[in-house]
Amino acid sequence: MGDKLKMLTIILLISLIFAGCSMKDPTQAKVKLKVLHAGSLTEPFKELKKIFEAKYPNVEVQLEAAGSAKTIRKVTELHKEADVVASADYTLIPKLMYPEYADWTIKFARNQIVLAYLDTSKYANEINSNNWYEILRRPDVKFGFSNPNDDPCGYRSQMVIKLAELYYNDDSIYDDLVAKNSNLRWVEENGNFVLKMPNSENINPNTDKLMIRSMEMELIYALEAKEIDYYFIYRSVAQQHGHKFVELPAQIDLSSVEHADFYKKVKVILANGKEVTGKPIVYGITIPKNAVHRDYAEKFVELVISEEGQKVFEKLGQPPITPETDNFEKLPENLKKYVRS
């Protein structure tokens, strides 16, 4: 009595075990290197993945793109295992990950904010780096930026538009483009300017003029589907997607270390209380302390900052910089020779 059932259970269990084994087999040999990175690094990292996997055929590089803040939160709050973390704002790594989840950051590339468009965008044949804000002012032009609360590209866009007021000496640019179409307001504080971000649900954009999305990459489709005529984006992203772009003056596009003092005039306080001051856009990378495959992670970061990796960034519109770190002592040995402390 019950024998048949027992047999059945045993057979079931055995087959389950076998199923487990056979599922494991093909992938078992591969090391899965988890690389979490900012959305704007998607293209160069895809390329680095190819190079890396060719060098180490036993490794599968798993790339996971998200906004920089979210990328880091996946590690610090969701406790997701990650071997490499790369952020579009190098300051986020010390701010959010130190000391528990990481203790060094390497700056490895830079970028700049441009105004991207397509031939089909309204007034595409007129726009240039002197009149771009006049074009955006026109009532039939729709433009976009990512949510400053979620995405560095978003708060940087706000900084760029505000800096444009100072640079062009026209104090209604931000009002006309953004403030009149949303709840975003800059206030002056001792000669500097501060934008205190409302919670995202209270940004309240006039969606006939402004399109906001959580992440900058979501706006690419909006441009291509002609939902918007222009959007503020990293030069690299515009270049990689074959979009045209207006290069803004170096004084306002957050690309140049030379103008760092001017960039400092603007500061955004995010809804979560974090304060970000205008500064040149520099990418940062680290290996979190909970990395599973530390050895390969070190090799991957080495590729990123080596000459071979830097060529990739050059080609894709993210000019590399001489790698710099804030904590030379803690760096893995193999990285030290590339890095200036």
Add this chain to the structure above:
Amino acid sequence: MTSNTKSLQNLYINFLKIVAFLSSLMVLFILLPIVSTVLNQLFDLNGLIKAIQDKAVWDSIFLTSYAALLSTLIAIVFGTPLAYLLARTDFYGKSAIEGFVDLPVIIPHTVAGIALLAVFGSSGLIGSFSPVKFVDALPGIVVAMLFVSAPFYINTAREGFQSVDLRLEQVARTLGASQAKVFFTITIPLTWHHLAAGALMSWARAISEFGAVVIIAYYPMIAPTLIYDRFLTAGLAASRPVAVILILFCFAVFIFLRVLLWGRKNEHT
């Protein structure tokens, strides 16, 4: 009782034990994440109270329920005839249409969102000439919800129509009732329970949709978008209370409607 029947009975009891064991694992799997989210929140009552007092949270929850309600009503108006057609008639290509109805369940919802944008976007097939604006507006939320939730209504309603005893309708017809009268006085009351259950499932599915909605309409913010955004900007501690409120709110509505439904069912049986 012979020993043979006794052993058969034992076999059946053993079988039931295994069934019960496996079932409880399934229930645990579903309940554990939800219960632990809610319980974890109880340790942070301040966060929960703050979220309950936050108008933005309720605005987004009401917007979500309202959009889901609109989507469900549209599903009822256009889905009921389709379900009836699929249940009662045979025609060339019927199984293909049955397959199409299930498509939204199969495609990833981000893909659904992109596909909807191609149709309802400002330069889309319908969006380019429609006076109604879909992108970043309530109608956009409703179409995204409708797309992913309609199959739940249509399939349940079809099962309902299939379960009706055709002889009852025939009797009514031979007594001189028109086709339409039979439909509204015999068929609909007999399938009422299925239709209501399908509508409820479809409403619930619409409320839970995030992927398709966020592509077509980031604003105005529905509750799942708000939760995602709170998670991005302020982290788990800020997003969880909103999630818990949404869970409890949906659960309360669901239970309330279920009780109503059970009442209806008992009247008929």
